[in-house]
Each structure stands twice: as structure tokens, then as C-alpha cells.
């Protein structure tokens with residue numbers, strides 16, 4: 193039964209995970225819905241792409257089994273194609289492979305005694321974990337001790353986010369470091385399985401044909417006729433309290449009633465017509481997103497590593513992470529071949545953003561050679577890909593700024609926001625599906641123009 197006050201569909205801007213989930217759950221609530229997507233395919237930053245016979249994702253993705261209801265929904269969409277995977281990750285450090293998450297027994301075997309002594313001394317001497325560190329460096333030092341933090345965490349974090357750790361919020365790690373404090377660490381060292389279970393990271397769900405299969409299955413379940421691809425929103429017209437229409441591809445104007453935007457928060461503000469006050473525009477230009485370039489190599493060998501991901505904390509290596517899709521699903525490459533992807537985080541004004549494909553390929557090959565993985569003779573395919581708006585950069589104060597920008601957008605009573613970039617939150621796909629489900633049931637129960645705060649925090 194539709195509770196839509198008119199026959200106008202809910203208009204969803206963007207068909208990444210947030211837009212698709214909103215569309216599907218709204219459709220299941222009986223509401224008419226249409227999705228407008230700029231790209232020629234659905235899935236946003238959680239897509240699977242092809243390079244000849246190889247498949248790879250737009251960045252190393254896994255489906256986190258953290259919400260039973262959403263896991264069940266995704267299982268229902270994918271059936272047996274959604275598999276539980278156990279693949280460990282490791283850190284490349286001075287020619288050694290250190291298990292990630294860090295494990296004391298592994299460190300005991302791989303770190304020199306002088307470092308181990310320093311780490312142990314810090315464990316005994318540093319104050320207990322504080323929950324109110326001012327910035328990421330402080331939090332990392334308090335939680336792990338300066339030695340561990342400097343060896344594996346701060347260098348990696350600064351490379352990933354492109355900002356000094358003192359400028360970054362303690363929250364940039366998301367739940368990646370959950371349970372990775374020194375107490376857990378030493379519990380595990382003394383054989384407690386309790387410590388270990390809390391930060392177990394090597395087990396997750398992954399679809400047979402790549403992470404993007406989740407988006408594809410969601411789009412199929414919704415019905416492709418609800419989704420217009422190649423449809424870029426170029427302007428959002430409003431009367432000060434309501435969004436009235438969107439312009440697509442600078443030519444076509446579409447009248448709208450209820451709108452759910454999954455576009456980056458800063459982009460929505462830029463597209464508003466009339467434009468927001470200068471103060472809001474200035475605030476919007478003070479928050480930033482991190483972008484990624486991917487170097488993709490198809491290899492004529494069965495496997496390169498046994499890992500889900502290999503991390504490179506060293507500041508001398510431009511890439512942050514290598515992942516091998518075939519260790520998530522063997523169907524990502526032909527038998528006896530494999531594919532690896534290297535992630536290179538950048539700002540748009542970095543030299544790395546405009547580095548040529550040839551240079552990227554050579555940097556990727558040189559890294560694999562330096563790590564003793566391959567001299568490059570077995571590289572049979574190469575591609576590169578950009579992932580814009582990969583991460584909202586959670587600099588100190590940025591979340592407050594994003595909240596103020598969100599408050600400004602809340603004046604538009606028919607505009608809802610949901611998504612990672614839309615809300616400037618470091619969140620994951622299962623959370624977006626959960627928030628989309630909540631939003632859809634609120635819209636269905638007639639709350640279209642009230643109480644948007646839950647969606648706004650998604």
C-alpha cells in the first residue's frame with residue numbers, strides 16, 4: 193500500500209549502496225521510487241569492475257556481519273553466492289610480514305628484542321586508555337604506546353588520510369582498531385581467547401562475483417526500470433524551504449516531491465539554486481574528502497599472496513594497501529591466474545592524482561619486486577581506476593562542521609540525506625542498508641517531512 197501523498201515517486205539521487213538500499217526498501221514498502229545516477233552503472237564506490245578476464249572491486253571491500261537483519265537481507269538477495277571467507281591480512285614491515293591485527297605471539301617472533309622491550313615497558317608505564325584524546329596521535333600513543341603506534345599506525349594513517357595525525361580526529365580509525373588496545377593485546381599474549389575474539393578481523397562475507405554483486409542484486413530486486421543511469425544532477429532548485437526540481441545533465445528539469453540525496457554533502461551545497469549564503473559555502477570548502485587511485489595488475493600465476501590485504505605503513509611506499517581479489521573469491525580470475533590491486537590515496541592537487549598510467553604501472557611493479565613478490569614477468573594485464581570521494585577526512589572539528597552544514601540542509605523539509613559522503617561519516621555498507629531500511633519505513637508511515645535526524649546521521 194502506498195502512503196505517498198501524491199503519485200510522485202520518491203526521487204533518490206545516486207545509485208551507490210545508500211541509494212540502491214533506499215530504493216529497494218522504499219519499493220518494498222509499496223512506495224513509487226526513481227533513482228538518478230550519474231555513472232553508467234550502479235554501485236558507486238562499492239562496484240566490481242572488469243579487466244579482461246579479471247574482476248576487481250573499487251577498493252578492498254568485505255561485507256561485515258554486524259547486523260543480523262541486514263546480513264539476512266543481503267543473504268536473501270545473493271543466496272549461495274554470498275560466502276563466508278577466512279583470509280588473514282598482514283603488514284609489510286622491513287621485509288617481514290606482521291599479522292594484522294597485531295598479535296603478540298607473532299610480534300615476539302618477528303620484532304627485534306630491543307623493540308619488544310620498549311613496547312613492554314610502555315605497556316607497564318603508560319596511563320590506561322583515555323577516551324577523550326584531542327587528536328589521533330594522542331589516542332594512538334595512549335592506546336598502543338608510542339613505539340607500536342609509530343611503527344605501524346601513525347605512518348599508515350597519515351598516508352591514508354593525507355594529513356598530520358595531530359590534525360586528525362581520534363575517530364578516523366572507525367571500528368578498525370576495536371579491541372586493539374594494549375590490554376587486549378596482553379590478555380592475548382597470556383593466552384586469553386577473550387582478547388583474541390574481540391578483534392578477529394580475518395573472517396567476513398564476500399560475494400562470488402565481487403563486492404559489486406551486492407549492488408547489482410539490490411538493483412535487480414528493485415527493478416532496473418526504476419533506475420536512470422547516465423543522469424548527472426547538475427542543479428537542485430529550491431524555494432528556501434523545499435526542493436522543487438532537479439536539473440539533470442544541464443538540460444532536463446525534473447519536478448520532485450520527496451528527495452533522498454546520497455550525493456556528497458559538499459556537492460549538494462554546491463548544486464543548490466539559489467546558492468547558500470557565503471558563510472555556508474566557506475564552511476563547505478573547509479571539509480575535505482580523500483580520493484583513491486587504483487593500480488590493477490592481472491598476473492599469470494595462481495596466487496601472489498595468501499592474504500585478504502597487505503598493508504604498507506612505510507612513508508617511502510606510495511601505496512597503502514594491496515589486495516588480491518582471488519583470496520576473497522576464486523571466481524575473480526581464470527584458473528591459474530590472479531589479480532592484485534594497489535590503493536594510492538591522494539588529494540586532487542597531489543602529483544599522484546595526475547600521474548600517468550605508465551608511471552603508476554611501473555611504481556606498482558617496482559613495489560611488488562621490492563617485496564619479493566614478482567619481478568613482473570608474469571604481469572599480463574594492467575589498468576588503473578579512480579575512486580572519488582573514497583573517504584571523508586575526519587580532521588579535528590570536521591564532524592562539527594559537517595553537522596552545521598547538515599543543519600543548514602535540514603531547512604529543506606522534503607530533502608533527506610543518507611550515505612557515507614552525504615553525511616560525511618566513516619560508515620560501511622551494512623550500516624547504510626540499515627539506515628535506508630529505517631528511512632523507508634519512516635517515509636512509508638507518513639514521516640516524509642519530519643524527523644530526518646536519524647537518516648542524517650547515517
Ligand SMILES: Cc1cc2nc3c(=O)[nH]c(=O)nc-3n(C[C@H](O)[C@H](O)[C@H](O)COP(=O)(O)OP(=O)(O)OC[C@H]3O[C@@H](n4cnc5c(N)ncnc54)[C@H](O)[C@@H]3O)c2cc1C
Pocket residue numbers: 205206207208209210211228229230231234235236237238250251252253254255256423424425426454455456484535579581582583610611612613614619620621622624
Ligand atoms: C577503499 C575502500 C574500501 C572500502 N571497504 C569497505 C568494506 O570493506 N566494507 C564496507 O561495508 N564498506 C567499505 N567501503 C565503504 C563503501 O564503499 C561506502 O560506504 C559506500 O560505497 C558508500 O555508499 P554511498 O551510496 O553512500 O556512496 P557512493 O558509493 O559514493 O555512491 C554515490 C553515488 O552517487 C553518484 N553520484 C555522484 N554525483 C552525482 C550526481 N551529480 N548526479 C547523480 N549521481 C551522482 C555516484 O556516481 C555514486 O554512484 C570502502 C570504501 C573504500 C573507498
